Amino acid sequence: MDSVEKTTNRSEQKSSRKFLKSLIRKQPQELLLVIGTGVSAAVAPGIPALCSWRSCIEAVIEAAEQLEVLHPGDVAEFRRKVTKDRDLLVVAHDLIRKMSPVIRLGDSLPSFFQDCLMEVFDDLEQHIQSPLVLQSILSLMDRGTMVLTTNYDNLLEIFGQQQNKPMESLDLKDKTKVLEWARGHMKYGVLHIHGLYTDPCGVVLDPSGYKDVTQDAEVMEVLQNLYRTKSFLFVGCGETLRDQIFQALFLYSVPNKVDLEHYMLVLKENEDHFFKHQADMLLHGIKVVSYGDCFDHFPGYVQDLATQICKQQSPDADRVDSTTLLGNACQDCAKRKLEENGIEVSKKRTQSDTDDAGGS
Numbered sequence: 001m002d003s004v005e006k007t008t009n010r011s012e013q014k015s016s017r018k019f020l021k022s023l024i025r026k027q028p029q030e031l032l033l034v035i036g037t038g039v040s041a042a043v044a045p046g047i048p049a050l051c052s053w054r055s056c057i058e059a060v061i062e063a064a065e066q067l068e069v070l071h072p073g074d075v076a077e078f079r080r081k082v083t084k085d086r087d088l089l090v091v092a093h094d095l096i097r098k099m100s101p102v103i104r105l106g107d108s109l110p111s112f113f114q115d116c117l118m119e120v121f122d123d124l125e126q127h128i129q130s131p132l133v134l135q136s137i138l139s140l141m142d143r144g145t146m147v148l149t150t151n152y153d154n155l156l157e158i159f160g161q162q163q164n165k166p167m168e169s170l171d172l173k174d175k176t177k178v179l180e181w182a183r184g185h186m187k188y189g190v191l192h193i194h195g196l197y198t199d200p201c202g203v204v205l206d207p208s209g210y211k212d213v214t215q216d217a218e219v220m221e222v223l224q225n226l227y228r229t230k231s232f233l234f235v236g237c238g239e240t241l242r243d244q245i246f247q248a249l250f251l252y253s254v255p256n257k258v259d260l261e262h263y264m265l266v267l268k269e270n271e272d273h274f275f276k277h278q279a280d281m282l283l284h285g286i287k288v289v290s291y292g293d294c295f296d297h298f299p300g301y302v303q304d305l306a307t308q309i310c311k312q313q314s315p316d317a318d319r320v321d322s323t324t325l326l327g328n329a330c331q332d333c334a335k336r337k338l339e340e341n342g343i344e345v346s347k348k349r350t351q352s353d354t355d356d357a358g359g360s
Contacts, residue, residue: 038236
């Protein structure tokens with residue numbers, strides 16, 4: 001009986017689901033997905049570190065203690081900070097600094113933080129339990145949607161490769177690839193703005209670590225142009241807008257936000273908080289949308305939303321279709337003219353015709 005009731009509730013939730021017309025009428029290539037920890041939590045619930053920033057930091061501290069790369073006194077202090085401090089990004093930044101050598105700007109040396117991340121995210125592919133959200137994201141990427149993430153993990157790339165997609169991970173330190181991605185020439189590229197856990201020197205939380213990027217006029221122009229011309233869709237993001245790197249690259253770098261139209265999917269746990277958040281985000285050109293009052297609704301909402309967006313046919317496809325129809329009509333007219341003049345037109349192409357066409 002319980003399973004029947006759950007199925008009924010899911011059906012009712014789906015049938016009553018409403019989407020903003022301004023969002024579902026976007027062409028996939030007009031969107032840029034910003035993926036946060038909520039996506040990883042939905043895909044691999046068996047890894048607590050993927051559930052939130054707090055969980056990730058707690059898991060890194062635990063790994064640091066087990067690997068003995070952090071003094072017991074520092075372990076206790078960071079555990080206290082994770083419990084009490086509101087700004088977890090600052091805590092994470094301090095944790096990275098504690099396990100990394102003090103070096104000159106621009107230098108790269110190994111860090112124990114990366115070893116802790118590798119310990120936390122070991123064998124990710126074995127933990128993919130619910131790939132529904134990833135499948136939905138890939139369906140949008142197939143149609144031209146770009147993707148960036150604040151996550152250290154590469155679950156999307158792993159799943160995409162399993163589906164025979166030529167996935168590629170990149171971070172902000174590779175200027176050539178960033179420019180290629182930002183200009184839309186890397187269809188299955190995923191930009192990790194904090195770096196990727198598999199890269200020994202690519203993990204960054206502080207904008208000062210990306211001064212080469214923020215001071216590069218060419219890179220900043222193409223990145224900011226994305227925020228001006230694409231509709232960003234924040235999926236599974238909680239802390240992203242408070243993220244210093246995201247702010248430096250996009251949020252506070254684009255001066256005129258009047259014409260922007262971005263979207264954010266959130267959990268509506270408290271109505272007062274939700275509607276205040278909604279009003280606040282409009283000031284940044286971001287429309288906040290609820291996917292439901294329970295995280296279990298998140299994967300189904302993303303799937304249905306992606307399905308709605310993927311139904312949109314691109315104007316280019318319409319032009320191709322109309323051109324094809326026009327061409328066929330012209331061929332039919334020519335065929336009738338020849339037949340009217342007594343010239344027989346073969347209704348079937350011979351094998352040689354086919355071979356000639358294939359070789360031309």
